[in-house]
Amino acid sequence: MDLSIRNVRKQFDGFAALNDVSLNIASGELIALLGPSGSGKTTLLRLVAGLDQPTDGQILFGGEDASLKSVQERNIGFVFQSYALFRHMTVLDNIGFGLSVRRGTSKVPTAEIRRRSLELLDLVQLSGLEKRYPHQLSGGQRQRVALARALAIEPTVLLLDEPFGALDAKVRRELRSWLREIHDRTGHTTVFVTHDQEEALELADRVVVMSQGQIEQIGTPDDIYDRPTSPFVFSFIGESSDLPVRIEDGQIWFEDRPIGIPAGKVPDGPATLHFRPHDIELLHGCGGCLAGTVVSSRRMAGARRIELSVGAGHLSAEIEVPADHPSVAKGRVAFRPTRWRLFSADPNMPPAADAGARVGDNRVALALTGT
Structure with a gap:
């Protein structure tokens, strides 16, 4: 029926x-x-x-x-x-x-x-x-x-x-x-x-x-x-973090710097970047990326979940790292999302999302597709 x-x-x-x-x-x-x-x-x-x-x-x-x-x-x-x-x-x-x-x-x-x-x-x-x-x-x-x-x-x-x-x-x-x-x-x-x-x-x-x-x-x-x-769906389904960003000349900026991720078809202006804790790559310092101070660290089965205080506004973001990662309280961790969703402040604009990433160094090649 x-x-x-x-x-x-x-x-x-x-x-x-x-x-x-x-x-x-x-x-x-x-x-x-x-x-x-x-x-x-x-x-x-x-x-x-x-x-x-x-x-x-x-x-x-x-x-x-x-x-x-x-x-x-x-x-x-x-x-x-x-x-x-x-x-x-x-x-x-x-x-x-x-x-x-x-x-x-x-x-x-x-x-x-x-x-x-x-x-x-x-x-x-x-x-x-x-x-x-x-x-x-x-x-x-x-x-x-x-x-x-x-x-x-x-x-x-x-x-x-x-x-x-x-x-x-x-x-x-x-x-x-x-x-x-x-x-x-x-x-x-x-x-x-x-x-x-x-x-x-x-x-x-x-x-x-x-x-x-x-x-x-x-x-x-x-x-x-x-x-x-x-x-709402991104935040409700699974675990995720979100950060306020702005789009400028086709790039995603967080506070005063680009973070090395193209914005696709999202127009210039304010937006929100959503990503999941396990969809990130760790970086050893970078001119354009995200970084935060470790607030807390807890073991989760075969991995470790780290809460970071990010940016001048001390915004909260969670990332997942290997269980043996040498993170310590008050230490600094640099990272960049490898899969994400970008939502413009304009409700009429569709979200932009990654279509894949090469992880391993600071040069992450990403193809974007609208949804």
């Missing part, structure tokens, strides 16, 4: 939780709605489910307007962060609940409910636990039961609201891989809400980044991480 969201707006007591949101989701696609708290992602999920109604706009299921359909008529599978399992029911009864309450021509025979529930129990790798109750399961097991219950009704669309939010980091990683495998096997159109960037990038076919009730960017995980189209 394909899903189309057209110019949807949702107003709560004068506050616009969603403002002119449009999104097309192909049948069988796994989409992540990613954003900070208050960005509108859960509101959008509830509108798709039919738990709320849009103030304006349309939500189409397979080309058919769903606005007049109830939650039951939309046949939505919904998985909540809190599991929402019935404590007095066994695992098997929880899974089959959505089928057991059907009436009339859609009524499902008891034997068929049991057969389908046992089949799903095997799919979510919980065979043999059908007689247990929710309190006898771990958090990860309960979430698997919740997913099996959502799948039991053979939903047109599967919705997951922060499905792993209540679990510890190790279990979350295990279930992410498992959920992707389940999705590939069942082929349901799936939309899940998360504020976890790693989760969205690992699981989704496409990521929808939201902020303040609007969509900032839609793209594949590679597009979102490598080619962000706004300062």
Whole structure:
């Protein structure tokens, strides 16, 4: 089932939780709605489910307007962060609940409910636990039961609201891989809400980044991480630093000097340079580069993360260096980004980005491309 969201707006007591949101989701696609708290992602999920109604706009299921359909008529599978399992029911009864309450021509025979529930129990790798109750399961097991219950009704669309939010980091990683495998096997159109960037990038076919009730960017995980189209997306996805710069004669200047990076098509004037801690090269002194005083240094697995105080304004920037780098407190480190995004103060100008770099000395050759 394909899903189309057209110019949807949702107003709560004068506050616009969603403002002119449009999104097309192909049948069988796994989409992540990613954003900070208050960005509108859960509101959008509830509108798709039919738990709320849009103030304006349309939500189409397979080309058919769903606005007049109830939650039951939309046949939505919904998985909540809190599991929402019935404590007095066994695992098997929880899974089959959505089928057991059907009436009339859609009524499902008891034997068929049991057969389908046992089949799903095997799919979510919980065979043999059908007689247990929710309190006898771990958090990860309960979430698997919740997913099996959502799948039991053979939903047109599967919705997951922060499905792993209540679990510890190790279990979350295990279930992410498992959920992707389940999705590939069942082929349901799936939309899940998360504020976890790693989760969205690992699981989704496409990521929808939201902020303040609007969509900032839609793209594949590679597009979102490598080619962000706004300062918000660059700052929100992954770790990054940004520095105020100015463009002059096609070069990027920081304070009183050029830093050896061409500006591409960005016009002269103020801009912001964004880069990630690992996308830098270390330099042994330079006439045109960035340099800062070490404020702090901490070990991060196989590398070391250094916070620098850069420039006369003592701006903060983080870079990643080898674990054995001889950085010391109050020492000076010179560096230059090898991959970056440059955003002009003019909102009508597209960002400029590097297309590659040769790292190893002070002569870095870079080809620029607009986005």
